[in-house]
Amino acid sequence: MGFLRSRTGTADPPPRRTGIHPNASAKTADRPVRILVVSRAVKRAFKYRFYPTDVQAAQLSRTFGCVRLVYNMALQARTEAWTRRQERIDYNATSAMLTGWKKTAELAFLNEVSCVPLQQALRHLQAAYTNFWARRAKHPMFKSKRRSRRAAEYTASAFRWRDGTLTLAKMTEPLSIVWSRPLPDGVSPSTVTVSQDAAGRWFVSLLCDDVITQTPATGMVGIDAGLDSLLTLSTGEKITNPRHERADRQRLARAQRDLARKQKGSANRAKARLKVARIQGRIADRRRDHLHKLTTRLVRETQAIVIEDLAVANMVKNHRLARAISDAAWRQFRTMLEYKAAWYGRDLIVVDRWFPSTRLCSACGALAERMPLGVREWTCPCGAVHDRDVNAARNILAAGLAVTACGDDVRPQRGTSRTGQSSAKQEDPRATKGIPVL
Numbered sequence: 001m002g003f004l005r006s007r008t009g010t011a012d013p014p015p016r017r018t019g020i021h022p023n024a025s026a027k028t029a030d031r032p033v034r035i036l037v038v039s040r041a042v043k044r045a046f047k048y049r050f051y052p053t054d055v056q057a058a059q060l061s062r063t064f065g066c067v068r069l070v071y072n073m074a075l076q077a078r079t080e081a082w083t084r085r086q087e088r089i090d091y092n093a094t095s096a097m098l099t100g101w102k103k104t105a106e107l108a109f110l111n112e113v114s115c116v117p118l119q120q121a122l123r124h125l126q127a128a129y130t131n132f133w134a135r136r137a138k139h140p141m142f143k144s145k146r147r148s149r150r151a152a153e154y155t156a157s158a159f160r161w162r163d164g165t166l167t168l169a170k171m172t173e174p175l176s177i178v179w180s181r182p183l184p185d186g187v188s189p190s191t192v193t194v195s196q197d198a199a200g201r202w203f204v205s206l207l208c209d210d211v212i213t214q215t216p217a218t219g220m221v222g223i224d225a226g227l228d229s230l231l232t233l234s235t236g237e238k239i240t241n242p243r244h245e246r247a248d249r250q251r252l253a254r255a256q257r258d259l260a261r262k263q264k265g266s267a268n269r270a271k272a273r274l275k276v277a278r279i280q281g282r283i284a285d286r287r288r289d290h291l292h293k294l295t296t297r298l299v300r301e302t303q304a305i306v307i308e309d310l311a312v313a314n315m316v317k318n319h320r321l322a323r324a325i326s327d328a329a330w331r332q333f334r335t336m337l338e339y340k341a342a343w344y345g346r347d348l349i350v351v352d353r354w355f356p357s358t359r360l361c362s363a364c365g366a367l368a369e370r371m372p373l374g375v376r377e378w379t380c381p382c383g384a385v386h387d388r389d390v391n392a393a394r395n396i397l398a399a400g401l402a403v404t405a406c407g408d409d410v411r412p413q414r415g416t417s418r419t420g421q422s423s424a425k426q427e428d429p430r431a432t433k434g435i436p437v438l
């Protein structure tokens with residue numbers, strides 16, 4: 001769609017009185033109070049650590065290996081069929097192949113693990129091909145023993161969920177799960193994914209049907225991916241990197257230097273590699289946690305969020321930016337915003353990536369000259385003094401407002417009308433306040 005890349009909330013706007021905040025009439029008893037609360041069924045994953053017994057760990061490791069093997073063999077078959085005979089092999093054909101493989105003497109060990117994760121691997125491959133044909137992704141790649149994610153997916157027929165215990169197929173004992181947060185009441189998993197990260201930690205992710213209560217929110221906020229801070233909001237708030245990240249990064253650099261010095265294939269090298277993986281895991285955990293809290297807060301309290309479509313790949317090449325937006329934090333942030341905005345019925349507006357948000361004066365609209373990365377603050381000829389990042393966030397907000405103002409005529413989606421505010425009202429800077437500090 002060009003300028004406006006994605007907006008969520010495609011349902012028809014429900015009837016409402018406009019111009020009045022849903023809570024504003026709560027005290028007038030003679031008028032009917034209409035507070036719009038919508039419930040929405042969503043698929044939601046809950047991830048926990050667990051500690052397998054030795055038997056379970058061996059069984060799962062074997063399953064991961066078989067999943068990888070089946071995926072790779074099916075990919076090989078599909079690639080060959082296409083390059084040699086211009087023939088497309090679909091999921092059903094690879095599924096029939098799997099049945100054949102299990103009957104051969106060399107691959108009889110595939111019968112030792114649950115067949116469901118193997119079938120799921122073929123489905124994942126099918127999805128990868130669908131994305132490839134739709135030009136959304138590159139051609140699927142072979143899974144590597146070292147670098148690929150160790151994971152196995154179980155559908156309902158391959159696990160038993162009873163009284164809050166989870167037992168996987170081909171296992172006698174339930175998994176010993178650390179319930180770091182409770183599952184919502186009455187919720188049971190439809191799909192279970194078991195994985196192990198590079199640091200050797202085991203995780204189980206339970207995909208459940210959950211209900212989100214959508215409560216009304218107002219206002220609009222623009223967000224800029226900052227330099228010194230992780231993100232900057234158009235309200236002037238700056239969101240910094242997670243605490244301890246700097247110290248963790250120093251530790252990581254030291255661990256990586258240690259690893260580089262160790263002899264290849266030695267036990268000490270394996271130990272050093274594990275140490276690197278542990279620190280990387282901790283940095284990623286903290287970052288994800290930070291972004292979850294931030295995105296939840298943003299979608300709960302703001303009706304519309306405007307972000308810039310950044311070419312992160314290009315930005316990471318720039319060394320000064322690399323640290324601020326490393327670990328694909330921006331992409332992760334955007335993914336979280338996208339699905340949470342859909343959950344809560346909010347609008348996520350993505351503005352054009354070549355929009356000169358930094359150099360444009362948010363007060364008068366004049367375009368400043370080239371601006372080196374070191375410039376943190378600048379003064380426009382109109383007299384406005386700008387913090388680089390806050391100014392950029394304000395411009396992103398203004399671009400988002402322009403999009404919704406245009407959308408008012410055609411009203412393709414629920415957009416601004418959802419809050420009962422006109423877009424002119426939203427231009428009031430007060431509308432973007434009210435986001436408490438994290």
Ligand SMILES: [Zn+2]
Nearest residue numbers: 361364380382
């Ligand atoms: Zn100006």
